[in-house]
Amino acid sequence: EVQLVESGGNLVQPGKSLRLSCAASGFNFDDHAMHWVRQVPGKGLEWVSGISWNSYSIDYGDSVKGRFIISRDNAKNSLYLQMNSLRPEDTALYYCVRDMVGPTSGVGTTFDYWGQGTLVTVSS
Amino acid sequence: SYDLTQPPSVSVSPGQTASITCSGDKLGDKYVCWYQQKPGQSPVLVIYQDTKRPSGIPDRFSGSNSGNTATLTISGTQAMDEADYSCQAWDSSTVLFGGGTKLTVL
Numbered sequence: 001e002v003q004l005v006e007s008g009g010n011l012v013q014p015g016k017s018l019r020l021s022c023a024a025s026g027f028n029f030d031d032h033a034m035h036w037v038r039q040v041p042g043k044g045l046e047w048v049s050g051i052s053w054n055s056y057s058i059d060y061g062d063s064v065k066g067r068f069i070i071s072r073d074n075a076k077n078s079l080y081l082q083m084n085s086l087r088p089e090d091t092a093l094y095y096c097v098r099d100m101v102g103p104t105s106g107v108g109t110t111f112d113y114w115g116q117g118t119l120v121t122v123s124s
Numbered sequence: 125s126y127d128l129t130q131p132p133s134v135s136v137s138p139g140q141t142a143s144i145t146c147s148g149d150k151l152g153d154k155y156v157c158w159y160q161q162k163p164g165q166s167p168v169l170v171i172y173q174d175t176k177r178p179s180g181i182p183d184r185f186s187g188s189n190s191g192n193t194a195t196l197t198i199s200g201t202q203a204m205d206e207a208d209y210s211c212q213a214w215d216s217s218t219v220l221f222g223g224g225t226k227l228t229v230l
Contacts, residue, residue, distance in 0.1 A: 035219065043224075044210060044222070044223045045159070045167065045210050045212075045221040045224070046221065047218070047219035047220070059217045059218065061218070061219075062125070095166060095167075100172070105214065105219070106214065107154070107214060108155040108172075108173055109155075109219055110155075110157045110172040110173070111157075111159070112172075112178065114166040114167055114168075115166065116166055117166060
């Protein structure tokens, strides 16, 4: 059974940093690109970042570019999101998601498995 | 930037057909997928690559994509289908989501 379990969400002050983790199990982690998607409670989904199986291809949404860093450790079946210079508008539930298409995202990128999310609150 | 536009809400009577649209410039040239999200739950994939259904998704869910509009159609809508539905596409190394549509089954 595929499982994605996020952790690391917390209440943090504006300007501070936070690191999210996602533990993956039940599939060959290095066969898939992985992504982070966030959602403000009661609002729509927003793509944050994606990373290919070998970390060679990394992309970010415009709202987090230059502040967030995505990474992965295939030996540990883990995905990470380093969040720097946090802003109140980064407050959201952050989901770890798997790209069903395969090792590299592109045309047809589709998220077939989602974690339960970890809540990040940025407030003074 | 490329935008995907969905109606904020759609209402349907039980047993009838619900259609939820997703619009974008030349969207028919891209692959679109759809997610269902119920309150307090993570999104669930219901349609991918425009028309395909993942295993376990009832066949009352179908999709199409042509021109500037993709459509999620739910035939014989049931009360359990009441949820938020979001479309998603990929364009120029960016993943795009529509704003979401709340489907109400009255």
